[in-house]
Amino acid sequence: MRTITLAVSLLLGFAPSALAANRLRVVATTPELVDIVKRVGGDFVSVDGLARGTEDIHQVVMKPSFVTKLNRANAVVFLGLTLEHSFLLGLLDVARNNDAKPDPVKTCAGPACVDCSEGVEVLDRPQTLSRAEGEIHPQGNPHYNLSPDNGPTIAKNVARRLSEIDAAHAADYQKNLKAYLAELEPKIAEWKKLVAPLKGxxxxxxxxxxxxxxxxTGIEFIDSLELKPGVAPTPTHVAKVVAKMREQGARLVVREQHFEPKTSEWVAAQTGGKVAVLGIMANAFPGTETFIKFSERNLNNLIEAAGAKK
Ligand SMILES: [Zn+2]
Structure with missing residues (x-):
C-alpha cells in the first residue's frame, strides 16, 4: 500500500524531502500496542496512541485530535473482539479513511486495519450469538492483553501486517520482531516461575x-463484583459474592485501577483478604508504559496482595 502511495505522490510531484520524512503513520489504540508498534516498526513508523491507559477501555473519551490521526493513518492497530467499540467505531466513522472503515463485527475493515486478536485463543465465548442488552463482551472475553503470553501473538500480528502494508521494509519489521521476541519470551518464562505460588x-x-x-497465573477467579460486564455491582450481588468467597476460601480481590476502591476494599475486609490493583492497559500506573513493564507490575501486584512472595 505504502509503495503505491509513494509512487502516486511522486507522480503528483511531491518534494522528495517530504517523502523521506514520510514514515508509515500508525495509530494504535492502547499504550501497550503503541509500545509494541514502536519495537516492531522501529525507524520506519511514527505511532500515535488513543487511550491513555488510565481510563476504562470500555469508556474512552473521543477527542477531535483522534479523528485527524485516524484520517491520515496508514495502519490502525487495535486489540479487537469489540474491546475498542466504545470509541473506535465512532472515530473511524468520522475519520473517513477509506483504508480503515468502521465495522460492527471486525471493529475496523480495510487494508490499513491491524487486528491484534488474530490467532488469540478466545476465552469466554458466548454459547449463543444472541446479544443480550448491555453485553459488552459479545464476541468472548476481549481482555487478552492482560496476559503476558499473548504478547508474542500481538507482536507477530503487528509485524505481519506492517510487512504487508509497507512491503519495502518487511525484512526490517521481521528483524525487529525477532529482537523483541528475544527479549519478551525469556521474560515470560521467568514470570511463569514467579507466579508459581499463585496456582490454585x-x-x-x-x-x-x-x-x-x-x-x-493459575489463579482461580470465581466471580466478578460487577453484576455482569459493564453493569455496576449491586448490594445483593456483592453479598452473594462475599458468601461464595467465604465458602470457597477466596481472599484475593482484584480491582482494576480505574474502578472506585470502596466496594473492593469492603469485600476484602469481609473475607479477611487483600486487594490487588491492576492496570488493564499499559501506562495505568506511572512507569508501566511498555507491555513488559505493564505485565510485570500486574504480576507483582497480584503476588504481593496474595501474600505469595517468595
Ligand atoms: Zn471488559
Missing part, C-alpha cells in the same frame, strides 16, 4: 477481565 489461589475481580491472566 482463589480470587474475584471487579470486572470480568482476568480470564487470560487467570490461565497464566
Amino acid at each position: 489461589v482463589k480470587a474475584v475481580s471487579y470486572h470480568a477481565d482476568v480470564v487470560y491472566l487467570g490461565r497464566f
Whole structure:
C-alpha cells in the first residue's frame, strides 16, 4: 500500500524531502500496542496512541485530535473482539479513511486495519450469538492483553501486517520482531516461575477481565463484583459474592485501577483478604508504559496482595 502511495505522490510531484520524512503513520489504540508498534516498526513508523491507559477501555473519551490521526493513518492497530467499540467505531466513522472503515463485527475493515486478536485463543465465548442488552463482551472475553503470553501473538500480528502494508521494509519489521521476541519470551518464562505460588489461589475481580491472566497465573477467579460486564455491582450481588468467597476460601480481590476502591476494599475486609490493583492497559500506573513493564507490575501486584512472595 505504502509503495503505491509513494509512487502516486511522486507522480503528483511531491518534494522528495517530504517523502523521506514520510514514515508509515500508525495509530494504535492502547499504550501497550503503541509500545509494541514502536519495537516492531522501529525507524520506519511514527505511532500515535488513543487511550491513555488510565481510563476504562470500555469508556474512552473521543477527542477531535483522534479523528485527524485516524484520517491520515496508514495502519490502525487495535486489540479487537469489540474491546475498542466504545470509541473506535465512532472515530473511524468520522475519520473517513477509506483504508480503515468502521465495522460492527471486525471493529475496523480495510487494508490499513491491524487486528491484534488474530490467532488469540478466545476465552469466554458466548454459547449463543444472541446479544443480550448491555453485553459488552459479545464476541468472548476481549481482555487478552492482560496476559503476558499473548504478547508474542500481538507482536507477530503487528509485524505481519506492517510487512504487508509497507512491503519495502518487511525484512526490517521481521528483524525487529525477532529482537523483541528475544527479549519478551525469556521474560515470560521467568514470570511463569514467579507466579508459581499463585496456582490454585482463589480470587474475584471487579470486572470480568482476568480470564487470560487467570490461565497464566493459575489463579482461580470465581466471580466478578460487577453484576455482569459493564453493569455496576449491586448490594445483593456483592453479598452473594462475599458468601461464595467465604465458602470457597477466596481472599484475593482484584480491582482494576480505574474502578472506585470502596466496594473492593469492603469485600476484602469481609473475607479477611487483600486487594490487588491492576492496570488493564499499559501506562495505568506511572512507569508501566511498555507491555513488559505493564505485565510485570500486574504480576507483582497480584503476588504481593496474595501474600505469595517468595
Ligand atoms: Zn471488559
